[in-house]
Amino acid sequence: MKKLPYFDYLLASLNENNDLEKSFGRHVHWGYWETPKLATLSVDxxxxxxENLSQLVFNAADVKDGQSVLDVGCGFGGTIASLNETHRGLRLVGLNIDERQLERARQQVEAIENNTVEFQQGDACALPFADNSFDVVLAVECIFHFPSREKFFNEAFRVLKPGGYLALSDFVLSSLLPSRSLGKxxxxxxxxxxxxxxxxxxxALAKESNFSLCVDKDITKNTLPTYNYLRSMFIKKDQNKSRPSSPMTAVLSTLAIEVVSRLNLLKYYVFSFQKPR
Ligand SMILES: C[S@@+](CC[C@H](N)C(=O)[O-])C[C@H]1O[C@@H](n2cnc3c(N)ncnc32)[C@H](O)[C@@H]1O
Structure with a gap:
């Protein structure tokens, strides 16, 4: 497995930086503001x-009490934690390629309200689960890291029960651009x-993998305050040191995504798809 530098950084820094812990110790994804101009950009x-972004994705999958939910690429277990706090009687399974993240997830999420919670190591493109075993499969802001969206869709279809939902959030290239202008x-x-x-x-992918499309929602403008927030975090200094708390690669990499997003060339979408009954 190729490690992701931002997770190496988070795993090394979370315990020593309270603001970072509050911002990325549970969810590791962009924010969703219903009214972006009301964003205060405080840590809370x-x-x-x-939290809103996770809820938007699982609401697009119409999660109901008593169901089985698989969260693929579950990070530190934030979406599983949120489902655990808002629903009853769920069978919750978080899957991630990186065992280090799962260790943190296991420490953070304890099942309540008749739910069960389990975290398992594995690859999104080779799901270690039986056919027809989940009502819902989620993939919050992680599909762009997977080896193949096509393989993941086939795997999600296989493990879903008939009538089950796949919901995800992803950065989506503007259709105005030639398809080879951005890619891997x-x-x-x-x-x-x-x-x-x-x-x-x-x-096209939904059609090829036999899913029907239920939700395709462009939420780009609702996520844009994330960039202002990240910039304010990058400028903050470590409490005990005089250097900025974030590595320069974080500043530059985020700026690159911000520029294409503000130019409307890269959008942020929530999708959901249903397996036929
Ligand atoms: C931006 S993080 C999102 C984490 C989490 N979904 C959240 O919203 O907090 C991307 C996640 O995808 C996971 N990931 C990357 N490649 C994967 C793969 N092939 N299979 C499973 N998880 C993978 C990473 O380890 C990381 O946890």
Whole structure:
């Protein structure tokens, strides 16, 4: 497994930086603000926005009490934690390629409200689960790291029960750009990412893998305050040291994504798909 530099940084720094812990110790994804101009960009405001994004994705999958939910690329278990706090009787399974993240997830999430919680190591493109075993599969802001969106869709279809939902959030390339203008990139701090997928490619992928499309929501403008927040974090100094707390690769890598997003060339979408009954 190729390690992702931003997770190496988070795993090394979370315990010594309280703001970082509150911002990225549970969810490791962008924020969602229903009314972006009301974003205050405090640490609590960002943490709530990150929570909102997880909820938006699992609501797109219509999660109901008593169901089985698989969260693929679950990071530190933030989406599983959120489902655990908002639902009852769920069977919650978090899967991640990186065992170090799962260790933290296991320490952070304890099942309540008749839910069960389990974290398992594995690859999104070779899911270690039986056919027809989940009502819902989620992939929050992680599919661009997977070896292949096509293989992941086939695997999600296989493990879903008939009528089950796959919901995800992803950076989506503007259809105005030639499809080869962005694609597999190594974005320094964020590691290997494939950001060459357009909305149209998602529609085609859904069709090829026999899913029907239920939700495709462009939330780019609701996520943009994330960049202002990250910039304010980058400028902050470590409490005991006079140097900025973030590595320069983080600043440059985030700036690259911000520029293409503000130019509307890279969008942020929530999608959901249903397996036929
Ligand atoms: C941006 S983080 C999102 C984490 C989490 N979904 C969240 O929203 O907090 C991307 C995640 O994808 C995971 N990942 C990358 N490649 C993977 C793969 N092939 N299979 C499973 N997980 C993978 C990474 O380890 C990381 O946890």
């Amino acid at each position: 405001d960002f943490a709530q926005a990150a 990139v190594n974005n320094g701090f964020f590691g290997d990412c494939d950001i060459g997928y357009t909305k149209e490619k998602y529609y």
